[in-house]
Amino acid sequence: MKKLILILVITNAGCLNVRPVGPLADSFPQRPQVKEAPVLEPVVRQAGKPTPPSLYVTPSEITATNALDAAKRLQQEIDTDKRSLETMPKYTEVSNVK
Secondary structure, three states: OHHHHHHHHHHOOOOOOOOOOOOOHHHOOOOOOOOOOOOOOOOOOOOOOOOOOOOOOOHHHOOOOOHHHHHHHHHHHHHHHHHHHHOOOOOOOOOOOO
16 A cells, blocks of 8 residues: 555656656656636627517406316416527626626
């Protein structure tokens, strides 16, 4: 076990941020310096207006005789609204931290 730990310490296995020292330090390749990429300005666009919700059923139209039919129309209304939200383009939000 001690030999394994000694080999790991000498070869610097698994450590990317520690530089080796000692007689074997020159045998390891050095990592290149990281250059910072230029910061690009974000493209700002106005988000589109969402589709207004559909109104297939209103509370005043529901009675005891047509409750099942109103429930079906309400489910169709919810499905239609869900599909219109899924087709909207998705815009990213950018936060400016200072």
